[in-house]
Amino acid sequence: MLAKFGLKNFRRLENIIPVDIAPITLLVGRNSSGKSSFLRTFPLLRQSILTRTSAPILWYGDYVDFGSFEGAVHNNDKSKNISFIFNLDKVTVRQPRIYVEDPSYPVFGTGPEIISKDVTLNVSIGTQQEKTRLSQAEYSFNNDGINYKATFDDRGKLTSILVNDREGIDSFGNHRVIVPTGALLPEIVIWREAENSSQTGLFTRFGAPAIDAAARLLAPMLDKRIKPNQLRHHIQGLFFMPSFTVENIKKQAARVSTRSLQKLLNNLGNEPNDQLYSDLNHLFWLNRFVPAFNAASTSVRSTITExxxxxxxxxxxxxxxxxxxxxxxxxxxxxxxxxxxxxxxxxxxxxxxxxxxxxxxxxxxxxxxxxxxxxxxxxxxxxxxxxxxxxxxxxxxxxxxxxxxxxxxxxxxxxxxxxxxxxSxxxxxxxxxxxxxxxxxxxxxxxxxxxxxxxxxxxxxxRLKFLIETHSEALVNRLGELIALKKLSPEDVQVLIFEPKEDDSRSTEVKVSKFGSEGELLNWPYGFFQANLAK
Known part of the structure; x- marks a missing residue:
């Protein structure tokens, strides 16, 4: 579920750090302060997702009209990217389906479901030859301290994947990465391309490209009699662990029948600067990039379309x-x-x-x-x-x-x-x-x-949340009364105050005001609903 939302370089909203989306969220502020732009982002995203387009954002559609990228970007500066930041309380990541053709090994099926908490998906768009394009997507989940940053070229091709600032795109090897064009929240698909027409072995449809890279890394250190499919089979078990820790690796080593691999796994992480452990840890998380990103994209798409x-x-x-x-x-x-x-x-x-x-x-x-x-x-x-x-x-x-x-x-x-x-x-x-x-x-x-x-x-x-843009003092005060009457919890309502900055940046800052247990407004600006007669 969407817990917070933020924006960068969107009209007056130059840098809005993700704010809570409470069950009832009021947007208040003087005219032309940016509150309508904030609210209309959601119908803008909805019309972009529900309509078949050749660009990630449909600026003019059935719900709202923002004109064009140039009209929507802060200060009409086309060199900037517009970013939409979604914070989700949790995301369920389903591991990809794995299939091994070697008759010695059965179908492995799907990996375990992983629950990622406090997930942030930051999607940026830019312009290229007057056409809006997907520029960058950043995905992180705080419970494991992992941050992904994917970069796309002007044709939507994935050109870089950083895992905690370490590049991983080269590890995809003979896998073809497909990013559908014209999608703000694309479902990234990876196919493993056969080296020759008679090849048998591991094939993936929705990810797991780093298994081959791990096999290439480990093969020189193991008994030469281990078959490629056998090694991939053991690596997929290693990569389907809940998390990459020494304890989990030793549990996986106990399931391995090959002595050289068992010994190698038992020794992983024993040295203070174990480069092999670091490399496998990188591949472990790289392998989860596609299902994790797709799960977050699906969650956000579902929230927007509903x-x-x-x-x-x-x-x-x-x-x-x-x-x-x-x-x-x-x-x-x-x-x-x-x-x-x-x-x-x-x-x-x-x-x-x-x-x-x-x-x-x-x-x-x-x-x-x-x-x-x-x-x-x-x-x-x-x-x-x-x-x-x-x-x-x-x-x-x-x-x-x-x-x-x-x-x-x-x-x-x-x-x-x-x-x-x-x-939603x-x-x-x-x-x-x-x-x-x-x-x-x-x-x-x-x-x-x-x-x-x-x-x-x-x-x-x-699950339902209300996002209300209003100028009504009576509406705000009544919510306070309902809280005082114990008909509404103060945690279920908040007020976002949009205030233009006093400098010449044409930017707005957003302050959060909440209600106390007796219905009183906290952090509320003095004289907010009164005319400012000062000259």
Whole structure:
């Protein structure tokens, strides 16, 4: 799960060190301070991942429009790279499938699953001949102190892999590294190229290229009677250890029947400056680069593609909508397809949504169908009113509320026999527009999930996170009230304050404010919501 997110050289956000993404994260700041750029990064990444492109970023798409690389890079300096930094609390790395053709050895299968904690994936893009390209990817996981840095050329070819600053690309030998072009988070594929058409032995599809390099390193030190496949078989067992330690190596040596190899393994690491131990340790971690990088990329892609976005400019409601037989799985960023979304719901789902909104704001919704047309009505007691005949703020908040409700309930209300995947994040810009401050405050209740229906209190999905860009003092204060009332934990909410630097760098710094146990704001700038009349 995404725990932190940071940016470098993205518009005003020159160097934003990864900040926590709490279950509820508010972005506040004066106009043109960079908070919208931060939030819109997620729909930007989503439209880039979901659309088939020839470049890693689709600057203009269905969700947001950033123009071009030159328009998005800090100070329009095309010599700089833009970096997206993802910090994950953990990543499950599945070792590659290994197959040995020698009949003396069975199929080895897959290696063990490795849980890497506190993982950071830093992906950088640049420009080459006016085209955005993947420039560099850095991957590290702190529990083992390992850092990978991969560099790509202008065609997407992998040109360098550093493992803790030691180059490893040459150790891939006769393996072909394939990096799909046009992907910000590519799945790197490695094929072992046969030396001749009659060759048999070890073949890999998703990695393990360093096994051959280790075999070349150890072969001169071992009994010449050891067959290449036999040696590779033992090395793959060595490389599938949980971690490269003297204790694990000795355990692996006990499983080896070849005396010369057993002796060599038992002696590894006994000398203070054991070069062979250092070389094998390097190859051990190099061998894990591909599955580790791919696992992190998959995790980030999953988080991004399972996110939703609602923009600040939402479509005006109409008195009637033409009926269309469309199945709508999510609401557009401008809410334009909101009527078709409602029409895609079952009657029980519309009732559930209506009851949830009614418990918040005192009115429910009803969808009326006539020949060829749809009408959205508000229901207050026995009074039914077309939404066009109500305040403008009501029509603007309905798509936001429906998006929140759907994000929480999508997996519960899957429309197929196979359950839908949970939403990971919902990013909303200025949900409070055109609302009275009292109704702005009630948005906090919608986010927290305190609204209840006949079935009892609704609980927010443990995976769902809200990223809200807002100017509403009422919304901020209401969250503090809910914390004071013990309806929300202070650890579940934070405020990111975007403040332009006072120098001429056109840069923004981000400060973090949290709530105390009594709902008080900590590290909050004095007079933040007041006009600055000083000259």
């Amino acid at each position: 996110s939703l976005y609602i923009g600040p400019a939402r479509a005006r409601t109409e008195r009637y909508y033409r009926y269309q037989d469309l199945s709508v799985s999510e609401i557009d960023s401008d809410g334009k397809n909101f009527p078709m979304f409602l029409n895609s719901l079952t009657e029980s789902q519309i009732l559930d949504l209506s009851n949830w909104i009614s418990n918040l704001y005192g009115y429910g919704i009803r969808l009326s169908r006539t020949v060829g047309h749809l009408t959205i009505n508000l229901v207050e007691g026995k009074t039914v009113t077309n939404v066009v005949d109500t305040g403008y703020g009501v029509s603007q908040i309905l798509p936001v509320l429906a998006q929140i409700w759907w994000a929480v309930n999508r997996s519960r209300f899957g429309r197929t026999s196979r359950p839908s995947r949970d939403v 994040m919902i990013a909303i810009e200025q949900p409070e527009l055109h609302l009275h401050p009292a109704h702005q405050a009630l948005l906090a209740d919608a986010l927290v999930g305190e609204a209840s229906d006949e079935k009892g209190a609704r609980q927010r999905s443990s």
